[in-house]
Amino acid sequence: MPLHVEHIIPIAAGGASTEENLWLACPLCNGYKGVQTHAVDPESSTHASLFNPRQQTWGEHFRWSEDGTHIIGTTPTGRATVQALKLNNEYLVPARARWVAAGWHPPTR
Secondary structure (H helix, E strand, O other): OEEEEHHHHHEEEHOOOOOHHEEEEEEHHHHOOOOOOOOEEOOOOOOOOOOOOOOOOOOHEEOOOOOOOEEEEOOOOHHHHHHHHHOOOOHHHHHHHHHHHHOOOOOOO
16 A cells, blocks of 8 residues: 655644655555644543654554554553554455465564
8 A cells, every 4th residue: 555654743733844844654554644743642531642653662552463554652641652553444454454464574673
């Protein structure tokens, strides 16, 4: 799937088109994110910032489910990001299942 160059902080929210604010994202995730920078953590019902891959470490906010098909948020930021970007949507979970079966997933790093 071709990737989109996304603005971590959207231009509409004051973000710039600089390297520090750009990241590659799948089109679905980028579309779900839109102009959001925060979302509700479904566990605490508080607003949390979305994960920033330039400033935060994936493993501190997420883990893989036992079968490797679902991303589990482990912090308010992780849970809010999983929900807002629909990281376990009806397209990605079956794709990950195929990647697991092929031995390509989940990443070991």
